[in-house]
Amino acid sequence: MHLEMWGIKKTFGAFTALKEISFKVHRGEMVCLLGPSGCGKTTALRVIAGLEDHDSGRVFIGGRDVSHMPISKRNVGIVFQSYALFPNLTVEGNVTYGLHGRGMSRQDMRQRAAGLLDLVGLPQAGEKYPAQLSGGQQQRVALARAMALSPDVLLLDEPLSALDAKVRVHLRSEIKKLQRELGVTSILVTHDQEEAMTMADRILLMEGGSIVQDATPDDLYDHPATVFAAGFLGSMNFLPVSYDRAAATAAMGQARLRVPDEAARGDVGTRAVLGIRPEDVMLVEDGRGIVDSSEPNLLAVRADSLEFRGALYRMRLVAEEGSSLEQALFADVTARQVRRMGLGEGSRLRVCLPLARLHLFPGATDEAMPDRDAA
Incomplete structure (x- = not known):
């Protein structure tokens, strides 16, 4: 297994966000954490990233226990809903930002950025600034930046929810294609059922801080385990x-x-x-x-x-x-x-x-x- 979470519990005061959840993700697999607002899916992603401390349990990435490591030591890439690009840097500067201090030459960093921008369909955008790009293009840049470090795990936190419907449909297929080509292990967080069904290899359906069903999209749809699962996914x-x-x-x-x-x-x-x-x-x-x-x-x-x-x-x-x-x-x-x-x-x-x-x-x-x- 490439990513494992064992008995992760997280509370915020009297509120329990995660109720000792456990799951495993194979190398190269895209797994979706799906559920309504407040079910704990984003908290689980933040725990994987090291952005949120957990009360108990352990997190393993690539066989390493990273439970108490800072985000800088976990080698994860994150794509946020809001793009989170640096407005004062060019597209190339955004993509190469995390490569500084890794012993790469300027030329190697530029080549790395050019290759990734080509992969995400923006080969001519390197010298532009984020404000000159559409929302869909900015999210592609954010994806290229996350991939620049060759992460062990790619974390996608509702990456398409800020885009209009047509752009979402197009970009989700592009992200899935890129993920398969690169073979990067990915965790997608979303409340969008269609997004989960079309992008994920496997869906972890969450309710109230717990995982209520772990299944492939078609199996989850055709064989829901609970009334909640049946009513949440489709009609x-x-x-x-x-x-x-x-x-x-x-x-x-x-x-x-x-x-x-x-x-x-x-x-x-x-x-x-x-x-x-x-x-x-x-x-x-x-x-x-x-x-x-x-x-x-x-x-x-x-x-x-x-x-x-x-x-x-x-x-x-x-x-x-x-x-x-x-x-x-x-x-x-x-x-x-x-x-x-x-x-x-x-x-x-x-x-x-x-x-x-x-x-x-x-x-x-x-x-x-x-x-x-x-x-």
């Missing part, structure tokens, strides 16, 4: 599961839904929650054979509202016989399908909740379920 419909005489069912209006086999048995009073993503709610088109007629969980519903999202519509569905807000279901439907079926507000239709796409969360309660109207 999820949640339905409470009830047990009556040891048989488990979930409800949508008056309809009783079949649940996955692993939930079929349990003691009366057992609590559980069932989840299904909006894109997995299938609309039944008569005569098109899209849904097998033997598939359980076919429901009669009414489109309460449609929200246009470009290629997709987010539909809010309620049970045909009338429904409270708690029984609403969201479905993502292609714009082409909406047009073909002539769907609109008030349309009556049938949907299927495929058993294979249902997620069971044993022990979860209604209170743990996120607001489904915000799906």
Whole structure:
């Protein structure tokens, strides 16, 4: 393992920011610390960097125990959200700033800067000043500066959050490409789910100072371990599961839904929650054979509202016989399908909740379920 954190705990007065978290990162891997504000992800990154002391636990980089070393001894590169470039230095001066005092000649430093600026797509920017560059270009310079020292670990602290949407999309692919080409071990901190999914090899999902799931992006999305994980990454419909005489069912209006086999048995009073993503709610088109007629969980519903999202519509569905807000279901439907079926507000239709796409969360309660109207 190239980077290891063992039982790291950090408190600020009465507030516990990190609850003895532990994880490992392979050499050349990009791992994302993902979670809502206040979950401890930035604190964890600062502990790795040596910018924040921790109360207990140990940090290893490249096999060295760096737990009590200053940042200058850890050989880490940091890219901040705010770029943090020196406005009075040229781009070349910013990139070579950390190389002074390392025994390199002026010519070697200039060559090093030129090579890195070429890698980040700014080969002609060396003599410019930060104020002459766009936000995206400044962040590229910050990345080149962080890489100039050939760091053992590259730390990216929400590096794209200050940029506009189009620049973010372009730059995240460029950063990932550069990281792979150089093979540098990287830790990315973000609250942006899409950024984490597209850039990370592995995601550590955090909540309340703890790591609640450690998985690849696709595994985290397809197999969330908790209601929190399911609701934070993407959208999820949640339905409470009830047990009556040891048989488990979930409800949508008056309809009783079949649940996955692993939930079929349990003691009366057992609590559980069932989840299904909006894109997995299938609309039944008569005569098109899209849904097998033997598939359980076919429901009669009414489109309460449609929200246009470009290629997709987010539909809010309620049970045909009338429904409270708690029984609403969201479905993502292609714009082409909406047009073909002539769907609109008030349309009556049938949907299927495929058993294979249902997620069971044993022990979860209604209170743990996120607001489904915000799906």
